[in-house]
Amino acid sequence: MTGWRKFLMGESRTRDVLLVLAALVAIWELGVWHYEPPRIFLPPPSAILAEFLTTPELFIRHMGYTLWTTLLAFTISVALGITLSVAIVYSRLLERTIYTLLVALNSVPKVALAPLFVIWLGTGMEPKIAVAVMLALFPIVIDTVLGLRSVDPDMVNLARAARASQLQILAKIRFPNALPSLFAGMKVAISFALVGAIVGEFVAGGNGLGFLVLVAQGQFDTTRVFVSLVLLGLMGTALFYALDFAERLMLPWHVSQRGEGGSQHGG
Amino acid sequence: MNQGTQPYVALDRVAKVYPSPRGDVEALADIDLEIAPGSFVSVVGPSGCGKSTLMKCLAGLVPITSGTIDINGRSLEGPPGAMGIVFQRDVLLDWRTILDNVLLQAELRRLPRADYRERAMQLLARFGLEGFEDRHPWELSGGMRQRAAICRALLCDPELLLMDEPFGALDAMTRDDLNVELTRIWQGTNKTVLFITHSIVESVYLADRVVMMSRGPGRIVEVIDIDLPRPRPLSIRETPAFGAYVHQIRHHFAELGILKE
Ligand SMILES: Nc1ncnc2c1ncn2[C@@H]1O[C@H](COP(=O)(O)OP(=O)(O)OP(=O)(O)O)[C@@H](O)[C@H]1O
Ligand SMILES: [Mg+2]
Numbered sequence: 001m002t003g004w005r006k007f008l009m010g011e012s013r014t015r016d017v018l019l020v021l022a023a024l025v026a027i028w029e030l031g032v033w034h035y036e037p038p039r040i041f042l043p044p045p046s047a048i049l050a051e052f053l054t055t056p057e058l059f060i061r062h063m064g065y066t067l068w069t070t071l072l073a074f075t076i077s078v079a080l081g082i083t084l085s086v087a088i089v090y091s092r093l094l095e096r097t098i099y100t101l102l103v104a105l106n107s108v109p110k111v112a113l114a115p116l117f118v119i120w121l122g123t124g125m126e127p128k129i130a131v132a133v134m135l136a137l138f139p140i141v142i143d144t145v146l147g148l149r150s151v152d153p154d155m156v157n158l159a160r161a162a163r164a165s166q167l168q169i170l171a172k173i174r175f176p177n178a179l180p181s182l183f184a185g186m187k188v189a190i191s192f193a194l195v196g197a198i199v200g201e202f203v204a205g206g207n208g209l210g211f212l213v214l215v216a217q218g219q220f221d222t223t224r225v226f227v228s229l230v231l232l233g234l235m236g237t238a239l240f241y242a243l244d245f246a247e248r249l250m251l252p253w254h255v256s257q258r259g260e261g262g263s264q265h266g267g
Numbered sequence: 268m269n270q271g272t273q274p275y276v277a278l279d280r281v282a283k284v285y286p287s288p289r290g291d292v293e294a295l296a297d298i299d300l301e302i303a304p305g306s307f308v309s310v311v312g313p314s315g316c317g318k319s320t321l322m323k324c325l326a327g328l329v330p331i332t333s334g335t336i337d338i339n340g341r342s343l344e345g346p347p348g349a350m351g352i353v354f355q356r357d358v359l360l361d362w363r364t365i366l367d368n369v370l371l372q373a374e375l376r377r378l379p380r381a382d383y384r385e386r387a388m389q390l391l392a393r394f395g396l397e398g399f400e401d402r403h404p405w406e407l408s409g410g411m412r413q414r415a416a417i418c419r420a421l422l423c424d425p426e427l428l429l430m431d432e433p434f435g436a437l438d439a440m441t442r443d444d445l446n447v448e449l450t451r452i453w454q455g456t457n458k459t460v461l462f463i464t465h466s467i468v469e470s471v472y473l474a475d476r477v478v479m480m481s482r483g484p485g486r487i488v489e490v491i492d493i494d495l496p497r498p499r500p501l502s503i504r505e506t507p508a509f510g511a512y513v514h515q516i517r518h519h520f521a522e523l524g525i526l527k528e
Binding site: 152154155157158159160161162163164168172173176177179251253254255258 | 327345352356358371376
């Protein structure tokens with residue numbers, strides 16, 4: 001087998017994705033050269049890259065702002081989400097009030113509340129974080145509550161038989177048991193936090209990739225819009241895979257992470 | 268067995284009803300049972316007759332509807348301290364290694380792990396799990412998992428050991444092995460054991476007394492003393508005396524319409 005053939009025939013998801021992406025970019029580039037649509041409609045990938053290279057530090061600075069907002073909002077969402085989930089699982093009252101309210105609120109298009117946060121919190125990073133937390137909190141709470149609840153009753157019985165305290169049952173049984181669900185929720189939440197940050201930047205302020213998109217759009221500078229979009233896409237992907245990596249590291253025991261050596265156990 | 272001593276476990280007219288919107292389930296009715304300290308009692312009965320319920324009531328995990336349960340002379344309020352329990356499924360924690368799963372028993376009781384490490388290793392070795400201490404449960408066979416669950420139950424040296432069909436899902440050979448190992452461990456100690464099974468042969472082989480249960484609602488139909496010498500080699504199961512006990516139990520279940528002869 002030649003090296004090229006080996007590369008094509010082997011098993012690698014990353015390679016497959018990269019190949020598809022490369023093909024799409026190539027088609028895009030060739031299509032633009034061939035049909036010559038107006039630049040304001042669709043710039044070719046080469047022009048997008050060139051635009052980025054004219055002022056890379058500007059783009060990177062705004063990207064850093066969005067990234068920082070997203071990470072802060074995500075961290076707050078995780079901390080708040082776990083606390084709320086535990087409270088909901090252990091308190092009938094909170095489950096009937098907060099949980100029900102949260103589920104009801106989720107159907108409200110929360111993005112529409114962004115302007116309200118600007119009125120309340122100003123045009124700094126706070127309203128952006130608030131919008132992002134509002135979006136990211138929900139998937140974390142839903143999944144963590146589910147994970148905390150779906151514990152084998154005999155696991156809890158085992159702990160109770162050893163006269164364990166409620167806190168021990170939470171720390172040693174319920175919480176580790178809920179970690180895979182928590183990660184599932186966090187993977188959704190990280191993208192939601194990014195969406196929230198961008199929406200916040202659309203609404204107010206002079207920083208971040210969302211702001212850049214808005215300004216470039218006002219100047220009909222489509223190429224610049226695309227630079228920001230590509231950076232956003234890269235950021236979202238990187239954040240998701242960072243979490244995926246953390247999950248692999250922290251949950252080597254979970255079914256989804258086991259290699260082929262792992263046997264499935266019914267009982 | 269001996270009339271003079273106080274029973275370790277005493278159940279008096281115990282009943283258990285599970286309330287349910289589709290009609291209450293009468294799981295146990297009128298259960299009277301005394302278990303002498305240090306004795307090995309097995310409970311046999313058809314599926315759904317309330318064996319697991321009986322064990323969970325005894326363990327203080329499920330509240331009883333009426334009657335009284337005394338353990339070691341004291342009325343039962345919540346799980347007794349010196350109790351080890353093995354459930355129908357092994358309930359090992361997937362995120363812990365086998366050794367950590369066994370040591371969980373000490374952790375949950377707020378006892379220092381370091382003090383029990385050695386004992387955990389000894390127990391694991393005794394049950395043929397040497398070299399598997401650092402593996403995770405999913406890397407073990409069903410029989411090995413169940414052995415680890417037994418080690419976990421034995422870690423803090425319980426006076427009372429409750430076992431709910433621990434070998435129910437195992438093949439006959441592994442089961443024989445574990446039966447021998449279990450009696451060997453029990454004989455060296457003065458643990459009181461309640462062992463639930465649906466195998467008549469297993470119940471006779473292991474126990475000093477066999478408690479027969481029937482369903483609808485779950486009640487005790489007969490208690491049979493097994494007067495066979497110990498230690499019991501596996502071959503004891505081919506002796507006429509052993510066969511007679513098995514026959515007696517089977518016959519009794521047949522009379523009740525639970526088994527066909
Ligand atoms: N938590 C529960 N809620 C309602 N009914 C229950 C509950 N647990 C058990 N039951 C009912 O009580 C009866 C006895 O159940 P139990 O699990 O004690 O039977 P078992 O003898 O252990 O059966 P098996 O041999 O199949 O394990 C059954 O009719 C069952 O449906
Ligand atoms: Mg059962």
